[in-house]
Amino acid sequence: xxxxxxxxxxxxxxxxxxxxxxxxxxxxxxxxxxxxxxxxxxxxxxxxxxxxxxxxxxxxxxxxxxxxxxxxxxxxxxxxxxxxxxxxxxxxxxxxxxxxxxxxxxxxxxxxxxxxxxxxxxxxxxxxxxxxxxxxxxxxxxxxxxxxxxxxxxxxxxxxxxxxxxxxxxxxxxxxxxxxxxxxxxxxxxxxxxxxxxxxxxxxxxxxxxxxxxxxxxxxxxxxxxxxxxxxxxxxxxxxxxxxxxxxxxxxxxxxxxxxxxxxxxxxxxxxxxxxxxxxxxxxxxxxxxxxxxxxxxxxxxxxxxxxxxxxxxxxxxxxxxxxxxxxxxxxxxxxxxxxxxxxxxxxxxxxxxxxxxxxxxxxxxxxxxxxxxxxxxxxxxxxxxxxxxxxxxxxxxxxxxxxxxxxxxxxxxxxxxxxxxxxxxxxxxxxxxxxxxxxxxxxxxxxxxxxxxxxxxxxxxxxxxxxxxxxxxxxxxxxxxxxxxxxxxxxxxxxxxxxxxxxxxxxxxxxxxxxxxxxxxxxxxxxxxxxxxxxxxxxxxxxxxxxxxxxxxxxxxxxxxxxxxxxxxxxxxxxxxxxxxxxxxxxxxxxxxxxxxxxxxxxxxxxxxxxxxxxxxxxxxxxxxxxxxxxxxxxxxxxxxxxxxxxxxxxxxxxxxxxxxxxxxxxxxxxxxxxxxxxxxxxxxxxxxxxxxxxxxxxxxxxxxxxxxxxxxxxxxxxxxxxxxxxx
DNA sequence: GTATGGAGCATGTTA
DNA sequence: TGCTCCATAC
Numbered sequence: 001x002x003x004x005x006x007x008x009x010x011x012x013x014x015x016x017x018x019x020x021x022x023x024x025x026x027x028x029x030x031x032x033x034x035x036x037x038x039x040x041x042x043x044x045x046x047x048x049x050x051x052x053x054x055x056x057x058x059x060x061x062x063x064x065x066x067x068x069x070x071x072x073x074x075x076x077x078x079x080x081x082x083x084x085x086x087x088x089x090x091x092x093x094x095x096x097x098x099x100x101x102x103x104x105x106x107x108x109x110x111x112x113x114x115x116x117x118x119x120x121x122x123x124x125x126x127x128x129x130x131x132x133x134x135x136x137x138x139x140x141x142x143x144x145x146x147x148x149x150x151x152x153x154x155x156x157x158x159x160x161x162x163x164x165x166x167x168x169x170x171x172x173x174x175x176x177x178x179x180x181x182x183x184x185x186x187x188x189x190x191x192x193x194x195x196x197x198x199x200x201x202x203x204x205x206x207x208x209x210x211x212x213x214x215x216x217x218x219x220x221x222x223x224x225x226x227x228x229x230x231x232x233x234x235x236x237x238x239x240x241x242x243x244x245x246x247x248x249x250x251x252x253x254x255x256x257x258x259x260x261x262x263x264x265x266x267x268x269x270x271x272x273x274x275x276x277x278x279x280x281x282x283x284x285x286x287x288x289x290x291x292x293x294x295x296x297x298x299x300x301x302x303x304x305x306x307x308x309x310x311x312x313x314x315x316x317x318x319x320x321x322x323x324x325x326x327x328x329x330x331x332x333x334x335x336x337x338x339x340x341x342x343x344x345x346x347x348x349x350x351x352x353x354x355x356x357x358x359x360x361x362x363x364x365x366x367x368x369x370x371x372x373x374x375x376x377x378x379x380x381x382x383x384x385x386x387x388x389x390x391x392x393x394x395x396x397x398x399x400x401x402x403x404x405x406x407x408x409x410x411x412x413x414x415x416x417x418x419x420x421x422x423x424x425x426x427x428x429x430x431x432x433x434x435x436x437x438x439x440x441x442x443x444x445x446x447x448x449x450x451x452x453x454x455x456x457x458x459x460x461x462x463x464x465x466x467x468x469x470x471x472x473x474x475x476x477x478x479x480x481x482x483x484x485x486x487x488x489x490x491x492x493x494x495x496x497x498x499x500x501x502x503x504x505x506x507x508x509x510x511x512x513x514x515x516x517x518x519x520x521x522x523x524x525x526x527x528x529x530x531x532x533x534x535x536x537x538x539x540x541x542x543x544x545x546x547x548x549x550x551x552x553x554x555x556x557x558x559x560x561x562x563x564x565x566x567x568x569x570x571x572x573x574x575x576x577x578x579x580x581x582x583x584x585x586x587x588x589x590x591x592x593x594x595x596x597x598x599x600x601x602x603x604x605x606x607x608x609x610x611x612x613x614x615x616x617x618x619x620x621x622x623x624x625x626x627x628x629x630x631x632x633x634x635x636x637x638x639x640x641x642x643x644x645x646x647x648x649x650x651x652x653x654x655x656x657x658x659x660x661x662x663x664x665x666x667x668x669x670x671x672x673x674x675x676x677x678x679x680x681x682x683x684x685x686x687x688x689x690x691x692x693x694x695x696x697x698x699x700x701x702x703x704x705x706x707x708x709x710x711x712x713x714x715x716x717x718x719x720x721x722x723x724x725x726x727x728x729x
Numbered sequence: 730g731t732a733t734g735g736a737g738c739a740t741g742t743t744a
Numbered sequence: 745t746g747c748t749c750c751a752t753a754c
Binding site for chain 1 (some may be wrong): 730737738740741742743744
């Protein structure tokens with residue numbers, strides 16, 4: 001332990017060893033925030049000031065919680081099992097499972113993810129005949145989440161006009177449905193926990209006495225409800241240790257309120273304020289650029305990063321005539337970097353919006369460079385996994401109408417819309433769940449209707465899985481429900497079958513972890529039963545996004561998802577007015593400043609080398625746009641910049657590079673268009689996957705050339721010549 | 730139930 | 745431009 005302290009700088013040491021007061025740690029990018037957080041916990045425990053039981057540590061993401069957990073178990077020899085370390089939602093889930101009666105919930109309540117929630121709203125719309133045009137389901141979803149994140153129930157939401165009054169009504173109706181089905185959405189986990197604590201003094205006292213130390217990561221991202229929850233949980237004696245960076249607050253759009261940092265100083269005062277400004281990540285020039293940029297924001301708590309490292313290289317700037325040229329430049333540069341020994345996983349291409357990844361991906365694909373795009377479908381969100389989970393959910397909780405509707409006719413078993421309407425009418429009339437009605441329609445032993453068959457299937461599944469270990473139960477359900485066979489028979493179903501198998505594996509490792517007593521960060525480890533715990537786990541930890549394309553892949557992601565990461569080399573791309581800063585943000589309150597913080601996050605991801613690129617024109621949504629360089633480039637001192645191309649007129653005295661906006665892109669970029677494709681209509685060809693066929697049609701030229709091939713076994717297909725490796729037969 | 734086509738739409742995203 | 749959603753057709 002002492003040597004852990006020795007490695008800290010004076011500010012870090014001060015923060016780690018603060019006496020038992022509340023404190024706000026302003027931790028700049030790369031200043032060792034996680035280290036301070038974990039070392040403080042380790043210090044508190046190893047010096048005997050706190051027991052593991054007395055510690056509550058909250059993060060936003062599972063990843064952060066996991067990292068904290070891992071680092072802690074490396075630092076401590078004592079059992080960390082009693083500690084409450086997890087995400088806000090994970091901890092609230094744990095709390096509600098323990099106090100489900102006080103919370104007015106069934107023990108097996110199900111957690112709705114965003115998809116499930118939207119589905120529930122749409123179902124409710126049908127039942128109530130709500131005009132989806134006037135009240136889009138999406139909009140209501142935001143409305144509800146927004147209200148809950150403010151800590152507001154329907155009767156507390158102020159509605160001044162007809163439209164919002166109706167939304168409040170729908171919010172109330174939504175709550176009824178959730179309650180009836182035993183469903184809890186993400187925001188509800190927090191709100192419900194908050195209310196239980198607020199209303200139950202005994203419970204509140206209990207937890208206040210228990211958690212003497214509360215630590216919060218990424219405090220700038222907390223919303224109103226999370227802050228109120230914290231206030232309830234922290235008694236007079238509690239030491240609240242909040243770590244955050246107002247300059248990295250980039251989630252106001254989803255309810256985060258940086259104001260919590262100022263508020264904290266008043267509400268929890270008097271507090272200690274410590275700034276961690278020494279950066280261990282980047283070279284000097286990178287930090288200088290970031291500091292200069294962020295100074296343009298007026299509402300800051302104030303902080304200036306510095307480093308003991310060298311100044312390093314200047315930031316390299318490249319102005320491309322078009323987005324295609326920008327991508328080409330990046331590909332060429334990355335190639336050189338990799339040849340010079342930089343690991344591709346240490347190179348990141350960042351962009352403001354996901355749509356920008358396409359051009360980059362296209363160029364990388366053509367250059368046969370492995371890359372990985374972050375974001376997109378996560379494992380537990382895939383349709384086939386959702387279906388399997390729905391069977392399990394119905395087994396765990398028969399009132400879960402959402403789960404039933406998802407699977408009653410999947411795989412198809414002849415239960416159509418009409419039958420369903422009948423069931424729903426009956427259910428509504430009797431105030432019963434769909435399962436209740438379905439089973440009543442199908443007296444045991446009586447063959448006949450398709451609903452009866454379904455009801456018997458579920459009964460059989462329930463009987464067969466009762467008492468089985470979790471992974472075996474999951475496996476049985478996947479097989480006996482017909483899901484496996486259904487996907488197995490599908491032409492492109494192999495991946496889905498694999499995912500179902502993967503689900504069994506996930507259940508297996510979940511069960512093992514729970515059994516081994518390894519601390520589970522999502523706090524579902526102490527369950528009413530293994531199945532319910534696993535279902536909660538699936539909702540709370542949606543899993544990884546798509547895997548890498550090849551190994552040693554280049555990293556592509558939005559600036560938002562780059563937060564918290566670092567790379568040897570970073571390309572910040574698309575630095576154009578309208579894109580970054582984004583048009584839509586400019587009218588928002590605090591919008592431009594949030595965009596600047598986003599740029600600040602982007603810059604501070606780089607350790608050694610930073611490229612800033614932009615295109616003077618790009619096609620977006622099928623339209624060509626001519627853009628002006630981002631204001632953010634103007635805000636970086638010119639002395640830190642090294643132009644790899646001529647700087648545009650609005651940034652320097654040099655003339656912009658000569659180019660003709662009307663000329664085709666290929667000519668402008670100086671690259672020769674690919675020569676003749678070498679294929680003719682009527683020619684016989686071979687494709688690696690589709691076999692032999694004949695070219696029947698063609699269109700486009702150069703990189704866009706496509707041919708239509710009539711394959712012997714696969715039929716007609718359009719293929720892009722650039723991608724499909726077609727060979728003459 | 731699936732295949733097709735047209736309309737509408739297009740910041741960011743964790744749990 | 746390219747996708748997602750829904751309605752319509754078979």
